[in-house]
Amino acid sequence: MSALVWSTEWRTALARRRLFALNVGVPLLLVAPIALSAAPAVHAAAVYAVLFVIHPTFGSAVPLVRDAEEGMVARVLRAGVRPATYLLQRAAAATLLDTLQLLPAVAVAWWGLGADGGALLPLLAGLLLTLWTANLVGVLVAAAARSVAESALFAAVAALLLLHASGVFRTGAPHSPAARVEAAAPFRALHEALLASGGTLPAFGIGASLAWAAVLAGVIVLVARRLGAALAGVPLRR
Amino acid sequence: MLRATGVGYGYGPAEEEAVEAAELEVAPGEVVAVLGPNGAGKSTLLRLLDGQLEPRRGTVRRPPPRTPDGLLAYGWAGEDAPHFEHLSGRENARFFARAAGLDRAAADTAVQTLLDRLALAPEAGRPVSAYSFGARRKLALVAALAHRPPVLLLDEPTVGLDADARAALARLLRKRSAAGAAVVLASHDTPFVEEVADRVVFMVRGRTRGGGRPRDLIRELGEGARIVVTLRAPPELPSDFHGPGWRVVEPGNPLVVRAEAGERALPDLCRALVSAGARIREISVRPPDLDEAFRRAVGETLPGRDGAGADEEEG
Numbered sequence: 001m002s003a004l005v006w007s008t009e010w011r012t013a014l015a016r017r018r019l020f021a022l023n024v025g026v027p028l029l030l031v032a033p034i035a036l037s038a039a040p041a042v043h044a045a046a047v048y049a050v051l052f053v054i055h056p057t058f059g060s061a062v063p064l065v066r067d068a069e070e071g072m073v074a075r076v077l078r079a080g081v082r083p084a085t086y087l088l089q090r091a092a093a094a095t096l097l098d099t100l101q102l103l104p105a106v107a108v109a110w111w112g113l114g115a116d117g118g119a120l121l122p123l124l125a126g127l128l129l130t131l132w133t134a135n136l137v138g139v140l141v142a143a144a145a146r147s148v149a150e151s152a153l154f155a156a157v158a159a160l161l162l163l164h165a166s167g168v169f170r171t172g173a174p175h176s177p178a179a180r181v182e183a184a185a186p187f188r189a190l191h192e193a194l195l196a197s198g199g200t201l202p203a204f205g206i207g208a209s210l211a212w213a214a215v216l217a218g219v220i221v222l223v224a225r226r227l228g229a230a231l232a233g234v235p236l237r238r
Numbered sequence: 239m240l241r242a243t244g245v246g247y248g249y250g251p252a253e254e255e256a257v258e259a260a261e262l263e264v265a266p267g268e269v270v271a272v273l274g275p276n277g278a279g280k281s282t283l284l285r286l287l288d289g290q291l292e293p294r295r296g297t298v299r300r301p302p303p304r305t306p307d308g309l310l311a312y313g314w315a316g317e318d319a320p321h322f323e324h325l326s327g328r329e330n331a332r333f334f335a336r337a338a339g340l341d342r343a344a345a346d347t348a349v350q351t352l353l354d355r356l357a358l359a360p361e362a363g364r365p366v367s368a369y370s371f372g373a374r375r376k377l378a379l380v381a382a383l384a385h386r387p388p389v390l391l392l393d394e395p396t397v398g399l400d401a402d403a404r405a406a407l408a409r410l411l412r413k414r415s416a417a418g419a420a421v422v423l424a425s426h427d428t429p430f431v432e433e434v435a436d437r438v439v440f441m442v443r444g445r446t447r448g449g450g451r452p453r454d455l456i457r458e459l460g461e462g463a464r465i466v467v468t469l470r471a472p473p474e475l476p477s478d479f480h481g482p483g484w485r486v487v488e489p490g491n492p493l494v495v496r497a498e499a500g501e502r503a504l505p506d507l508c509r510a511l512v513s514a515g516a517r518i519r520e521i522s523v524r525p526p527d528l529d530e531a532f533r534r535a536v537g538e539t540l541p542g543r544d545g546a547g548a549d550e551e552e553g
Contacts, residue, residue: 015324072320080310080337234290237303
């Protein structure tokens with residue numbers, strides 16, 4: 001059963017060509033006007049960061065709740081798939097799919113920020129960590145939601161709060177409590193990589209984002225059975 | 239192997255009882271059918287046996303979820319099993335076979351065999367979103383059976399199946415029970431139950447009420463036949479409408495008549511009905527069966543052959 005859920009997620013995504021095309025096209029449509037405008041890099045970076053966080057958080061939470069409502073989560077988990085395997089393989093597949101779908105938009109954003117080649121690698125690293133973390137946040141949000149509408153609401157709230165904590169909307173003064181929160185926030189790496197691409201920040205740290213990615217995955221493994229039962233709506237086999 | 243003792247379960251905030259003090263025991267190698275009308279609590283009882291619901295009262299004893307060789311011990315096919323809509327039937331079936339613990343080769347072989355047996359192979363490459371209701375039901379059965387579980391729980395397994403698929407399913411279930419599997423069906427399809435079940439348990443309004451071996455239950459009904467008369471213009475009939483060797487056991491439309499004399503009672507019955515002002519649309523004569531055994535045991539009728547839809551006029 002090694003990569004059963006992972007491969008099923010990929011097959012499903014590739015079978016849904018219209019949705020795949022929309023997931024490529026819509027971010028591109030949102031990014032392109034900003035990239036082509038004379039928007040200051042700091043503002044453009046904030047908009048891009050919001051898009052690159054909202055996209056995976058919603059994309060993880062909403063389909064998971066929809067599958068739960070249709071009884072698919074219960075069926076899969078009672079058919080023998082372990083909850084941790086299901087949730088993490090699903091998030092991993094979604095992370096890579098999101099990366100592929102967002103790459104054209106990221107490329108346009110990178111070009112619009114006027115970055116040089118050296119900024120690309122940090123940007124991709126920040127993006128990957130962000131997408132993984134946002135997908136895991138989506139899993140937690142889905143487990144707390146009781147409907148698709150609730151999951152969308154919770155996803156928006158969680159993503160925006162974490163973006164705010166990451167200093168996307170307002171950078172804290174040096175050594176202030178806000179700056180300390182920012183330094184430990186999950187999406188800082190992406191935001192700073194975007195700012196660095198625009199030349200408004202010389203360097204960035206990846207440590208906090210890496211820690212969030214690892215810790216959230218660990219938390220999900222630890223509470224996977226509870227999350228699975230909440231999503232399935234029925235007791236899981238012991 | 240499976241045992242429900244005094245089991246009760248209720249739905250909703252008011253916990254309206256769907257199952258009350260139900261008793262059921264199923265041994266390895268036994269096919270047990272829970273027979274009852276819609277809303278009797280059959281599906282809830284199956285979900286309790288499968289562990290999808292925790293009983294509010296009583297206990298359910300069931301085997302551990304995995305067999306000693308690591309395969310999923312349970313096979314479940316409900317009426318509303320969801321599928322991966324954008325994947326093919328074969329991909330769906332393979333997923334669940336692999337999830338149950340089969341390796342790739344074993345899963346492929348088991349799935350292909352079942353797709354062939356249930357005549358789903360020609361459609362197996364199409365996405366499930368294009369499947370008919372019957373094809374979806376077959377696919378759920380393939381997923382339930384592929385890993386050859388020692389416990390099989392099937393909720394209304396024949397709904398949506400054509401005659402060939404029903405026959406194939408009957409053969410598959412007999413094969414599984416011969417291999418030692420405990421099989422529980424919830425159904426009101428009495429011909430299918432008569433064909434495959436070793437034992438029947440009647441269920442009405444959440445309670446299990448007796449039962450037995452289908453052959454014994456039918457034998458206890460004695461000789462004679464059940465005559466079902468569908469009427470165009472149902473007349474007012476006396477409550478004890480009867481004649482030599484026959485009597486009405488279920489008034490209404492269709493009218494159900496118990497005839498010890500079998501079809502020899504037909505001329506007199508028809509004369510009596512026409513004299514009473516009835517216009518007969520259709521008459522069928524059936525030997526004693528589980529429908530009648532059920533009616534005799536619990537005083538209610540099962541939906542299906544005589545009931546649901548029979549009183550709707552055609553054209």
